[in-house]
Amino acid sequence: MAEENRFEHIANRLRRGILRGDLAPGSPIKERDNAAEMGVSRTPMREAIRQLANEGLVVLRPSRSPIVADPSWKEISDCMDLVRALELLSGELACAKATDEEIDQIAAIQARMEAESDSIDEIDLFEIDMEFHVAIVRASHNIPLAETHRSLLSRLWRARFLGSRAGRNQDRVFAQHQAILAALRARDAAAFQAELRNHLSILKQQIRQFYQEVEEETA
Amino acid sequence: MAEENRFEHIANRLRRGILRGDLAPGSPIKERDNAAEMGVSRTPMREAIRQLANEGLVVLRPSRSPIVADPSWKEISDCMDLVRALELLSGELACAKATDEEIDQIAAIQARMEAESDSIDEIDLFEIDMEFHVAIVRASHNIPLAETHRSLLSRLWRARFLGSRAGRNQDRVFAQHQAILAALRARDAAAFQAELRNHLSILKQQIRQFYQEVEEETA
């Protein structure tokens, strides 16, 4: 994956920690302590924290330690609405501009997902799911769109992961992906968007359910 | 406006320079030289450059000076498609959720724009135009959406400014803004989106024209 600067390395490490839940939402990330702990100076740690901050994974507070973001359901929901809008646009563009090779690649991702679904790690499987969506957006041939989408997805990663784990409906997800793929193959933007809407609305529903359960437990 | 850190100050200054065209697209921004020139150390200059980089205004190259971004027409066009998608979503949400006060505020912005149109600076007028669009997005009550939109707008600022200057059709813009506003007042999402599409397509057309003229001159 190319060269990895120290601060990128730290950022990745922190990101993983946050997304896997090792660093609890709301817990502080002290610049100095954390840097010392990982054996680096403040400088790269600073950059890493900034990076995660503008990915939305940590929040900076004036004169206070940065803390791991703890998004409300509203925030998650807002992000998902945004992701939906971006993927709908991607669908329109991809149906018009994607090359046949790109569509084959997307299909290959889905095939891989189905093939490995019961032999691999929960997290790895989920990563493939994300890849599927990312590949579709990339097929739009709109780079700023792809970048924006990627950044939002990483912000939603944890919520989507927890939701999908709670959901336990792999087969239905596969069917939805296949339907989306078929629409793309047919270059039928309207069908694509309909299927995508359906897929994402189910996903969102799942996550909402998960958040409600957590709230009930907390209350 | 809050407090302004040194690096924010530098970032703003550089941004203005880029957007106004004082720093030509493609010209290098040397960390050290630039820092010395502005009487600060490398540290805040670094942060400022990073900031502008992830706003898309400068591009970082490995082992080379960062340079002022020089977006192609394709890139501008892609960003505008993205902005359009975001504003269309905002319209849908704003029609459903904006408060009457917010709508009044948007109307006030437009009124101010019309009132001051021939007494103020070209750039200031343009700033008000941007404010109008930002206010609509804010009325969606979707913060991630607003942030994403803001970041993209700043990236497009220069292109839109140059396009609008070339266009010289203030009255038509006013009419379009009023139409959008009326749809919002009526909470008619479909009408809102139709008017917005129209407005943005004209804007884009203008910018395209401008880019073509520049290309012809260069060729």
Place this chain on the structure above:
DNA sequence: GTGCAAAATTTGGTATACCAAAATCTGTTG
């Protein structure tokens, strides 16, 4: 025990110095 003021700590921000990699310049050699 309570309230408040002063001291100590924590924090972000900045300056400066150093290093290694990369790019560029330079001088020599064929």
Place this chain on the structure above:
DNA sequence: CAACAGATTTTGGTATACCAAATTTTGCAC
């Protein structure tokens, strides 16, 4: 004159030290 190897410069990255603002703790007085 061309090509190539070595030296120099430029660049980004990192470590470290210092400062001021803000927070937190401490301790004294009532």
